Amino acid sequence: MILVIVKLENVGLRYGVGPEVLRDVSLTLEEGAFHFLTGPSGAGKSSLLKLMYLAHRPTRGLISLFGSDIATTGRDTLPALRRQVGVVFQEFRLLDHMSTFDNVALPMRVANVHEKDIRKHVTELLTWVGLKDHMSARPSTLSGGQQQRVALARAVITRPRLLLADEPTGNVDDKLAVRLLHLLEELNKLGTTIVMATHNEGLVRQFGHPRICIEDGRVEQMGPLRPAHRPNVRMEGKIR
Numbered sequence: 001m002i003l004v005i006v007k008l009e010n011v012g013l014r015y016g017v018g019p020e021v022l023r024d025v026s027l028t029l030e031e032g033a034f035h036f037l038t039g040p041s042g043a044g045k046s047s048l049l050k051l052m053y054l055a056h057r058p059t060r061g062l063i064s065l066f067g068s069d070i071a072t073t074g075r076d077t078l079p080a081l082r083r084q085v086g087v088v089f090q091e092f093r094l095l096d097h098m099s100t101f102d103n104v105a106l107p108m109r110v111a112n113v114h115e116k117d118i119r120k121h122v123t124e125l126l127t128w129v130g131l132k133d134h135m136s137a138r139p140s141t142l143s144g145g146q147q148q149r150v151a152l153a154r155a156v157i158t159r160p161r162l163l164l165a166d167e168p169t170g171n172v173d174d175k176l177a178v179r180l181l182h183l184l185e186e187l188n189k190l191g192t193t194i195v196m197a198t199h200n201e202g203l204v205r206q207f208g209h210p211r212i213c214i215e216d217g218r219v220e221q222m223g224p225l226r227p228a229h230r231p232n233v234r235m236e237g238k239i240r
């Protein structure tokens with residue numbers, strides 16, 4: 001049986017007394033799916049992710065997460081739902097009084113994982129994202145792209161059931177972006193449902209996952225973007 005991880009029905013969101021920034025949003029994300037979230041700057045991508053990780057309540061409509069309607073779920077149950085969601089924030093939100101290692105280890109420590117396993121997994125993951133030599137550094141001493149990788153590592157270290165990533169490759173070069181996408185693909189194969197907001201059309205084409213497209217606050221679920229058509233430049237015979 002296919003489980004629905006996130007369901008939105010006729011959802012609207014406005015900030016304060018402003019206009020609705022998301023309108024009539026209905027979408028369904030099944031367990032194990034991987035979606036790119038695309039749309040122009042200011043279209044509402046971060047707002048949609050915030051609804052999904054329960055940082056905002058919708059102004060109207062229904063949201064369910066892991067099968068629980070969040071409007072009727074008790075306040076004491078919401079943290080348990082949130083703990084199953086990994087989030088990569090656009091602005092990273094790393095803790096600067098802790099080392100890179102401890103930032104990534106934090107969700108495992110909260111989950112009471114044995115310190116020996118924490119050391120093994122965090123070291124492996126930080127090595128994978130190219131930060132082996134920066135494990136004891138404070139986040140503020142790292143570059144933007146390095147901080148972004150710490151934020152991604154922290155979000156995936158506990159293999160969350162749902163990963164919401166807001167432009168997780170926005171600050172790294174193309175080669176590293178592809179490497180990080182491979183990390184997300186591995187996580188997805190292990191069962192994590194992923195929504196990744198991105199402006200990088202090259203990645204969207206290369207990795208060919210279905211899209212959630214936002215334009216002017218309206219959302220449409222669409223199929224993968226195919227690789228760009230390459231004209232056949234080989235010329236044979238005479239030009240007629």
Ligand SMILES: Nc1ncnc2c1ncn2[C@@H]1O[C@H](COP(=O)(O)OP(=O)(O)OP(=O)(O)O)[C@@H](O)[C@H]1O
Nearest residue numbers: 015018021039040041042043044045046047048090
């Ligand atoms: N806290 C807020 N208060 C008021 N308006 C907000 C707030 N956050 C976002 N908005 C507005 O909501 C709209 C959607 O913003 P959002 O950040 O969701 O877009 P986005 O698609 O993620 O943009 P970008 O690609 O630039 O990150 C914008 O018009 C923005 O000004």
